[in-house]
Each structure stands twice: as C-alpha cells, then as structure tokens.
Amino acid sequence: MEIDRRAFIAGLGGAAAVAGMSDEAKADALEHYMEDQLDAGVAAQRGQTAPGQPETFQTVAEIEAQIETRPYRRGVGGVFVGNRGQNVKKIEPMPDKPSIQDFFRLRFAPANHVLQSATRAMKTGMSEEIILACLLHDCVLSLIKPDHGWWGAQLFEPYIPEKSAFAIRYHQTLRFFPDEEAGYEYPDQYYRIFGKDYTPPQYIQDTYKWLKNHKWYMEPRLVTVNDLYAFDPNAKVSIEPFEDVIGRHFKSPKEGLGFDNSPSAHMWRTLARPDSPL
Amino acid sequence: MVARLKARAPQLLTAGAIAIASAAVLLAQPPARTVNGLQVSVKSVEHTAKASLRDCPPGTNTVNAVQRPGDEIAVVTVDFKVMPDFKPVMMKRPTATAADDKVYNTSIQFVDVGSVPEYSCQFVYRVPQGTKLKTLQIEGASFDISGLESK
Numbered sequence: 552m553e554i555d556r557r558a559f560i561a562g563l564g565g566a567a568a569v570a571g572m573s574d575e576a577k578a579d580a581l582e583h584y585m586e587d588q589l590d591a592g593v594a595a596q597r598g599q600t601a602p603g604q605p606e607t608f609q610t611v612a613e614i615e616a617q618i619e620t621r622p623y624r625r626g627v628g629g630v631f632v633g634n635r636g637q638n639v640k641k642i643e644p645m646p647d648k649p650s651i652q653d654f655f656r657l658r659f660a661p662a663n664h665v666l667q668s669a670t671r672a673m674k675t676g677m678s679e680e681i682i683l684a685c686l687l688h689d690c691v692l693s694l695i696k697p698d699h700g701w702w703g704a705q706l707f708e709p710y711i712p713e714k715s716a717f718a719i720r721y722h723q724t725l726r727f728f729p730d731e732e733a734g735y736e737y738p739d740q741y742y743r744i745f746g747k748d749y750t751p752p753q754y755i756q757d758t759y760k761w762l763k764n765h766k767w768y769m770e771p772r773l774v775t776v777n778d779l780y781a782f783d784p785n786a787k788v789s790i791e792p793f794e795d796v797i798g799r800h801f802k803s804p805k806e807g808l809g810f811d812n813s814p815s816a817h818m819w820r821t822l823a824r825p826d827s828p829l
Numbered sequence: 830m831v832a833r834l835k836a837r838a839p840q841l842l843t844a845g846a847i848a849i850a851s852a853a854v855l856l857a858q859p860p861a862r863t864v865n866g867l868q869v870s871v872k873s874v875e876h877t878a879k880a881s882l883r884d885c886p887p888g889t890n891t892v893n894a895v896q897r898p899g900d901e902i903a904v905v906t907v908d909f910k911v912m913p914d915f916k917p918v919m920m921k922r923p924t925a926t927a928a929d930d931k932v933y934n935t936s937i938q939f940v941d942v943g944s945v946p947e948y949s950c951q952f953v954y955r956v957p958q959g960t961k962l963k964t965l966q967i968e969g970a971s972f973d974i975s976g977l978e979s980k
Contacts, residue, residue, distance in 0.1 A: 671884070674940045676919050731955055734922055734936040736882060736894040779882055779936065783890045 608739075611746035628694040630658060630825040645823040648807030651710075651797060655790050658822050659690045666788035667781035672773070673792065681773045683711060683800050684718035686793055688774050694822050699723060700771075702818075709813035710802045714770050721771035724758045726778065727751045733769070734776045857976030864970045866915030867942060870908040872949070874962055874977040880904050884940045885950035894936070894953050903933075903954040905965055905974065910947045917943055923967045925954045928975070933962075 618624075623632050633639045643657050655662055669686035677685075691703035700723025708716045729737045741749070751759075762768055804811030809819035821827075861870040878896040883889070886909070894902055905925060920939040924932050933954040954962070965972045 671938075671940060675938055729955075731934045731936070734934060734938060736936045736953070736955070737897070738882070739879065739893040739895040740891075742895065776936070776938075779892050780884055780890050780938070782892050783888045785889045 608742035608747035626697040668777040680714040684715040718770035722774035859972040868910040872906045880953045886948040905952045
C-alpha cells in the first residue's frame with residue numbers, strides 16, 4: 552500500500568507532533584491510517600463508496616466470514632498474540648511481589664487508552680472511584696477479550712471499591728446503548744468492530760434493562776463517556792498522576808498480586824506467566 | 830479603461846458575490862460574548878452524517894459519531910479566546926435548543942479550557958432529520974444561532 556506521507560503526517564498534527572510521539576504511538580497511528588486507507592480502498596472496489604463519501608461498514612456476516620482467515624481467535628488476550636501478525640516476544644519477568652504499577656509497566660503497556668480515559672475523568676472532576684474505574688476498565692484485555700467487563704471486574708474486585716468494580720463490570724453493557732443526556736454516543740468504531748447491523752446479545756439487553764433503573768447507573772455510564780474520547784494517538788499520558796488515587800483506593804496485597812490467595816489471584820498469575828503451557 | 834473593466838467583469842462579480850456571502854454569514858453570527866473569562870464566538874451550524882468526537886479544546890481523538898436512521902448530526906462550531914481575567918473553571922457541556930424548544934445534549938466536554946490561548950470547537954448534536962437549531966447555551970449564556978441554519 553502506498554502511504555501519502557504528507558497527508559499522514561498532517562493528519563497527526565504535523566511534523567512536530569509526530570516527532571513527539573513514542574514509537575508505539577507512531578506504529579499505532581500508522582496502522583490506523585493504513586486500516587482506514589485499506590477500508591476505503593476495499594469499499595471503493597466494492598462500489599460501496601467514493602472518495603469523500605461517508606464510510607460504509609461491514610455486516611456481522613462479513614466479519615464472521617473472516618474468522619477462518621486468522622490463526623487465532625479475536626477474543627484472545629493481548630499478551631498471548633504478537634503485535635500486527637508478528638511472532639510473540641519474550642516478556643520481562645514480573646517482580647516477586649508485583650504491584651498494579653508493575654502490571655501496568657510490564658503487562659498492560661502501553662495502556663494509552665485507559666490512561667487517556669482516566670486523565671479525562673480526572674480533568675473533568677469525576678470521583679476517584681470513577682477515575683480508578685477508567686484507569687482499569689480495559690486492562691483485562693491483556694488476558695481475555697470477550698465479556699471483558701465481567702472478567703475485568705472479577706480481576707480487580709478484591710482490591711478496589713465496590714462502585715469501581717460495578718463500573719468496570721457494566722461499562723461493557725452500556726457502551727452499546729447511547730445516552731445523549733449523559734454524553735455518550737454510539738461510536739463508528741463499533742460499526743467497524745461488530746458490524747453495522749450488530750444487535751447486542753440478549754443477556755446484554757437484559758442487563759441494560761436492569762441497569763437503567765439501578766442507583767449506580769451513572770458509575771458505568773461515566774466510564775463509557777470517557778471511553779469514547781480516549782483514542783487520541785497524540786495524547787501524552789502516564790500513570791504518575793494516578794499514584795495517589797491508586798494509593799487511596801487500590802488495596803495492594805503485601806504478598807504481591809497473584810500470591811495473596813484472593814479469588815482472582817490465579818488471573819494475575821496467568822498474566823504474569825502467559826508462556827506457561829499448563 | 831471600459832474595455833479593461835468589461836474583461837474583468839466576471840472576476841469582479843465573483844469577488845462581489847463572495848463579499849456579500851461573507852457579509853451575510855457575519856451578519857447571521859450572534860455577537861461574541863465573554864463566558865467564564867472566555868470570549869465565545871459562534872461561527873457556524875452544519876448538518877452532516879458523521880462528526881469527530883473531540884473534546885474542547887480539541888485533541889486528535891479518532892472516534893466519530895455516525896448518523897443513525899432518522900437522525901442527523903448538527904455540528905455547531907464555536908471559537909474561544911482565553912481572556913486575561915480567565916480563571917480555571919469546570920464548565921458544563923453546552924446544550925442546543927431546537928425551533929420546537931426541545932433541548933439537545935452534546936457528548937463533547939470542556940476539558941482544560943485555559944490550556945491554549947485560542948481554539949475552535951465543534952459541538953455535536955444528534956437531532957431528528959430536518960431539525961433546525963435555535964439557540965446554543967454555554968454556562969447560562971444563550972446564543973441565537975437560528976441565522977446560521979440554512980433555510
């Protein structure tokens with residue numbers, strides 16, 4: 552594929568902005584650009600759209616037709632597959648008593664999306680429970696992707712406030728249901744990921760009905776509100792601004808995550824040792 | 830002299846038309862006002878099928894809102910200038926009121942409004958097709974935007 556270098560750099564905010572980006576951010580931005588170009592090219596070939604026309608999206612059936620074109624399933628956690636079709640690399644061992652910061656550095660990195668999401672929650676004056684939920688809401692994607700709200704809540708539940716766990720568990724449900732009053736749109740990326748004619752499964756719809764009248768509805772809703780705005784390839788984020796929130800609300804076990812005999816300790820150990828065959 | 834003017838007539842007419850159109854847009858724009866130490870000027874209203882979801886001031890977020898059946902997306906462009914008396918403040922999301930008095934919310938949030946001296950933001954409103962917006966409300970200040978809607 553030919554890259555229009557000038558358009559690509561301009562799209563990222565110019566040469567100065569590109570110079571300030573990390574290699575990972577550049578790679579992600581390039582990948583995104585190429586995916587967009589590829590999608591546009593494929594769509595144009597199919598006669599779905601012309602340059603300058605609104606993007607068209609695949610159907611659920613078209614997305615399902617791609618399953619047997621991959622050597623892995625889409626739901627596999629990030630630590631178990633190589634980036635962009637490459638082989639996996641050896642990963643740095645975890646410390647003997649790993650902390651949440653160690654997992655951010657060695658297993659969840661670069662974690663740009665969750666850091667951006669939590670940064671926005673912090674800058675817009677949200678509660679510390681919500682800031683923490685935003686910081687952690689997608690970390691479990693390193694372990695597993697389907698039902699990541701439930702898996703994520705289970706992973707963190709022994710260590711964080713009940714409201715934060717609730718927000719993580721149910722953001723997965725609420726992201727499919729726009730709420731203009733709360734400031735949540737249905738994003739185009741879900742058309743891309745799930746298909747334009749996607750209907751959430753019945754259990755998600757039932758959960759939504761239950762959540763709508765729950766006194767904590769806004770907790771997961773605020774995670775989705777920040778979620779949408781956290782896909783900026785140029786954003787500069789780090790975990791440092793959240794050290795105090797983590798210190799106040801994340802009960803770090805003295806034995807280290809994975810060795811405290813909590814109900815989710817095995818999940819942390821799996822993240823720590825993803826090359827273990829059994 | 831006359832021949833030269835005749836030769837330039839199409840260019841002069843085009844320039845005149847542009848000047849008239851620009852003047853009409855300027856006349857339709859509500860006057861700039863100061864809100865929370867920010868000079869606020871509403872520039873335009875457009876109706877579209879897709880719009881970027883970028884906070885205010887905008888970054889380079891890659892997620893978009895897309896049209897759903899029966900809806901369209903109204904995009905209100907607003908310029909901001911940070912005035913010398915500005916003090917950091919949390920601001921609520923602006924709302925837009927349609928000609929039928931229905932109020933619409935945007936998902937675009939003010940984040941760090943004093944972080945850059947001047948910027949332009951696009952507030953995205955999902956409205957039923959054919960809806961004309963009447964006013965934009967920012968922190969209690971109301972801007973008449975009916976003149977910015979195409980007839």
